[in-house]
Amino acid sequence: MPRLRGAAVAAPLLLLIGALSALQLGAAIEANAQPPVVVYSDPDPNNSNDVTRKAALVASVLGVGSALGAQVVSGRPVPLSLDARTHVMMTNTLNDMSDLNRRALVNLVDRSGSLLVLAANQIGGQDYNALLAPFLGGASPGCGWESQSRAANQVFDLPGMPLSLFAASRGANILAFRCTAGAPWYATSDGAAPVMMFYTPNGGWVKLLGFDWGTPDARAILLTDEALPFDTLRKTQLLLTVLQLVGQGNVLDRPNPGIAPVHVSYDNTLVKLSNGSKAFLNEKLSLGKTMLSIVVTEEDSAPDLSALVSSIMGFAVNCSKRVMVRGSLTAVPESNFTGVLGIPRYPAAMSLVANTVALTCNSGRRVVLVDGSDTEAVLWELSVGRGVVRLIGYDFTNGGYDGTAPANRELPLAQRLSATSSIAAVLTTRMLPGDTSSPGAVQPDSANKEKLRDGINALGSTPLVWPNAVDGAPVHVAFDTTLAALSNDTLAGLTSLISAKRTVLSIVFTSGLTDAARNTLLQSLTGYSDLSCMTGAVAAKLRVNRVVSAIAELRSSGWRAQQVTRYIKCNIGTTVFAANVVGSKQAVIQELTTMSGGTVRLIGYNFASGGRGSDRKPLTSIAVFAKPLVPAAAGR
Numbered sequence: 001m002p003r004l005r006g007a008a009v010a011a012p013l014l015l016l017i018g019a020l021s022a023l024q025l026g027a028a029i030e031a032n033a034q035p036p037v038v039v040y041s042d043p044d045p046n047n048s049n050d051v052t053r054k055a056a057l058v059a060s061v062l063g064v065g066s067a068l069g070a071q072v073v074s075g076r077p078v079p080l081s082l083d084a085r086t087h088v089m090m091t092n093t094l095n096d097m098s099d100l101n102r103r104a105l106v107n108l109v110d111r112s113g114s115l116l117v118l119a120a121n122q123i124g125g126q127d128y129n130a131l132l133a134p135f136l137g138g139a140s141p142g143c144g145w146e147s148q149s150r151a152a153n154q155v156f157d158l159p160g161m162p163l164s165l166f167a168a169s170r171g172a173n174i175l176a177f178r179c180t181a182g183a184p185w186y187a188t189s190d191g192a193a194p195v196m197m198f199y200t201p202n203g204g205w206v207k208l209l210g211f212d213w214g215t216p217d218a219r220a221i222l223l224t225d226e227a228l229p230f231d232t233l234r235k236t237q238l239l240l241t242v243l244q245l246v247g248q249g250n251v252l253d254r255p256n257p258g259i260a261p262v263h264v265s266y267d268n269t270l271v272k273l274s275n276g277s278k279a280f281l282n283e284k285l286s287l288g289k290t291m292l293s294i295v296v297t298e299e300d301s302a303p304d305l306s307a308l309v310s311s312i313m314g315f316a317v318n319c320s321k322r323v324m325v326r327g328s329l330t331a332v333p334e335s336n337f338t339g340v341l342g343i344p345r346y347p348a349a350m351s352l353v354a355n356t357v358a359l360t361c362n363s364g365r366r367v368v369l370v371d372g373s374d375t376e377a378v379l380w381e382l383s384v385g386r387g388v389v390r391l392i393g394y395d396f397t398n399g400g401y402d403g404t405a406p407a408n409r410e411l412p413l414a415q416r417l418s419a420t421s422s423i424a425a426v427l428t429t430r431m432l433p434g435d436t437s438s439p440g441a442v443q444p445d446s447a448n449k450e451k452l453r454d455g456i457n458a459l460g461s462t463p464l465v466w467p468n469a470v471d472g473a474p475v476h477v478a479f480d481t482t483l484a485a486l487s488n489d490t491l492a493g494l495t496s497l498i499s500a501k502r503t504v505l506s507i508v509f510t511s512g513l514t515d516a517a518r519n520t521l522l523q524s525l526t527g528y529s530d531l532s533c534m535t536g537a538v539a540a541k542l543r544v545n546r547v548v549s550a551i552a553e554l555r556s557s558g559w560r561a562q563q564v565t566r567y568i569k570c571n572i573g574t575t576v577f578a579a580n581v582v583g584s585k586q587a588v589i590q591e592l593t594t595m596s597g598g599t600v601r602l603i604g605y606n607f608a609s610g611g612r613g614s615d616r617k618p619l620t621s622i623a624v625f626a627k628p629l630v631p632a633a634a635g636r
Helices: 014-032 048-064 091-096 099-109 127-134 229-246 275-285 302-313 411-426 446-458 480-484 486-498 515-526 615-622
Strands: 035-043 072-074 086-090 115-119 144-145 152-153 175-178 183-187 195-199 206-208 220-223 249-253 260-267 293-294 321-323 326-331 350-351 357-361 365-370 376-384 387-392 475-479 506-508 533-537 545-547 559-560 568-569 574-582 584-592 598-603
Touching: 035 048, 035 099, 048 086, 086 091, 086 099, 091 115, 099 480, 115 127, 127 195, 127 574, 220 229, 229 249, 229 260, 229 411, 229 475, 249 350, 260 350, 260 411, 275 293, 275 302, 275 387, 275 515, 275 545, 293 302, 293 411, 302 321, 302 376, 302 387, 350 411, 365 411, 376 411, 387 411, 446 615, 480 506, 480 515, 486 506, 486 515, 515 533, 515 598, 559 615, 568 584, 574 615, 598 615
Parallel strands: 035 072, 035 086, 086 115, 115 206, 220 249, 220 260, 260 293, 293 387, 475 506, 506 598
Antiparallel strands: 144 175, 152 183, 183 195, 195 206, 321 357, 326 350, 326 365, 357 376, 365 376, 376 387, 533 568, 545 559, 545 574, 574 584, 584 598
């Protein structure tokens, strides 16, 4: 079961378990869901339990299904959405539907790619066999049910899903099913299953969840592992700090990620996560569904830390570190380093605390600066798509904020770093104002961007360097690492301009972003959920040739590849220029036509060798070319 280490924290255990199931089964809803997603809400105004549980269900679905465009359908009786591919409702909602709507729902679900998620609301008593049979060709699944009394473990390897589901408390109840039909996703040691999947005759799915949404979702997840003796004290101190600031009933202590506004972890815990769990975190971060706070310890080397952060971020991040034995610190004054989460305000100056690490990274922004250094900081914020990763260089050995503050005077210098680190651990908003394009942000590829800018100037144009999309600009040029760090609003604004054909987007794809992270970004920009690309290096001096008809206003037929040229292979789009490799079509310039007819252009040169002169000027010209290179119809 989820565990709290140390005798001092044993008491909150049941409270933490009580919040677990809503969080985990919220993730179970999202698995297999296809848009459009609809959650049905028909609360009985005379039954407070029904009102509370359906409100919690709606909140969970909207939370985990935002990327799928989840919508709410309300009413008593609730109307049926004929457009949805994924229908989410409580069992008493299905039970109260008219016969006509219920038969229509059976037909909607009984097709490939459709899913009905039924949450077991036990109000009024439910016959789950009778409810499920119409979806299964009239055959009863032969289910019995009981209250879940022990942990249920994964039956299949489900990426991003919790390894175990646990029995609930605080008035909530989880049912576990024993059925002769269907497949359990989780099962207890004696064969009971709180999550069952049933296949309909014509290829649809029905998912039965035994949770009744009687407890709130978690506000924070603390990732844990089997701590070594030297590690136990600081991890217990961090847990106590998180409980103090977030509240005992709102924190989960578990070994793998889930659904919560913030995840908190030590570097030596995070490194043990599976690749699937890291990918799950990256996805939630990229979509802005969570933030991740990483406590950096003294023991891990700088290369190990860099590799860990890169695996979460989805692009290469290099950090150096040193243990501080002397010095002082200052928080960025405009940051949320104080005065939030019930912590009183105090000045930005801080004194050093034992077990503090100074960090220098090539991406992100500094929040708590090392005095006298232009590059070091104890606290960093790095952007991952719409989410944030924080690096905290204080390891909590000496505790965090304990809820006490001296009356009528400021928090002492020696207590400020631990208090600010406590804020950084659990705050669900950025500590620094603005987005990562603000002045002072350390960005990948900064020198290469300046060389591209110089190349554009050489063409007789003066590019506007701006952190947001600009309506009226015929072309936007961005490195993929820049796009991956944009805020939610900025990326949405750019996408809308592309969709409206008000701008062309040229993307310089680099080795600084993983293929998976870039695919997620391109899917968002183009609207194609099945878009998939892979990239690789092109040998220097290899000829790159135009492979389409001559392009008006662009005279180049090709060039010699620079040292840093890359190719891309996508299942969507048109190759415009390709490396001259026998038997392989390695696109150096690829153009995608979005679902709405807009244009996204991919350029495989990072301008490290400059943007002007032979073999470089053509790429600069393509980057700023304000029209499609190929006819729109060919882009898909």
